[in-house]
Amino acid sequence: EIVLTQSPGTLSLSPGERATLSCRASxxxxxxxxxxxxxxxxxxxxxxxxxxxxxxxxxxDRFSGSGSETDFTLTISRLEPEDFAVYYCQQFxxxxxxxxxxxxxxxxx
Amino acid sequence: QVxxxxxxxxxxxxxxxLSLTCxxxxxxxxxxxxxxxxxxxxxxxxxxxxxxIYTSGSTDYNPSLKxxxxxxxxxxxxxxxxxxxxxxxxxxxxxxxxxxxxxxxxQAIDIWGQGTRVTVSS
Numbered sequence: 001e002i003v004l005t006q007s008p009g010t011l012s013l014s015p016g017e018r019a020t021l022s023c024r025a026s027x028x029x030x031x032x033x034x035x036x037x038x039x040x041x042x043x044x045x046x047x048x049x050x051x052x053x054x055x056x057x058x059x060x061d062r063f064s065g066s067g068s069e070t071d072f073t074l075t076i077s078r079l080e081p082e083d084f085a086v087y088y089c090q091q092f093x094x095x096x097x098x099x100x101x102x103x104x105x106x107x108x109x
Numbered sequence: 110q111v112x113x114x115x116x117x118x119x120x121x122x123x124x125x126x127l128s129l130t131c132x133x134x135x136x137x138x139x140x141x142x143x144x145x146x147x148x149x150x151x152x153x154x155x156x157x158x159x160x161x162i163y164t165s166g167s168t169d170y171n172p173s174l175k176x177x178x179x180x181x182x183x184x185x186x187x188x189x190x191x192x193x194x195x196x197x198x199x200x201x202x203x204x205x206x207x208x209x210x211x212x213x214x215x216q217a218i219d220i221w222g223q224g225t226r227v228t229v230s231s
Contacts (some may be wrong), residue, residue, distance in 0.1 A: 047214065094173055096172065
């Protein structure tokens with residue numbers, strides 16, 4: 001099983017600041033199979049990034065993804081009020097289970 | 110606009126079977142362009158992959174569910190379903206059905222249902 005470890009657990013920032021979220025895999029994950037999601041309270045997750053760096057339809061360009069093998073990053077260049085939420089990485093590589101990270105909460109400082 | 114809607118009992122007794130159905134609108138399961146998946150989320154916790162099914166009927170499941178789980182598809186109704194046997198309190202969660210891309214947004218969950226809460230309790 002590929003374990004995804006996200007850090008930090010909580011990120012306290014102000015609107016307008018840059019957010020950098022990390023997702024580290026216990027073994028190499030193809031970039032084709034790494035995605036990022038945003039989840040707000042009481043809502044289903046929303047796809048932000050697929051294939052490690054491709055933005056999903058309708059996602060603002062302040063969201064970007066990068067990385068390869070075992071180290072992946074989601075960057076929000078300038079936080080908007082609606083960006084305060086929990087973010088998950090997920091991998092669909094290899095065999096099931098197709099695991100999620102434990103999440104990073106981005107909260108208002 | 111593609112929408113997924115979960116339905117099923119919100120309360121299941123321990124040792125019994127949890128059964129949920131996901132109705133897809135705005136897309137056809139039979140198109141073969143996507144996988145169809147179930148994800149769950151215990152209250153206040155992270156997301157757990159349950160399993161997925163393809164148009165052909167082929168499936169894969171989370172090994173942690175130890176053979177208790179089955180996902181099936183009914184293309185005539187454009188629905189897919191989850192069955193989880195021998196449930197315990199640990200199966201209490203918000204259950205999401207969702208769509209996984211193959212060509213567009215490959216290997217990513219691009220559409221989610223709103224989720225349905227299932228509680229296991231006597």
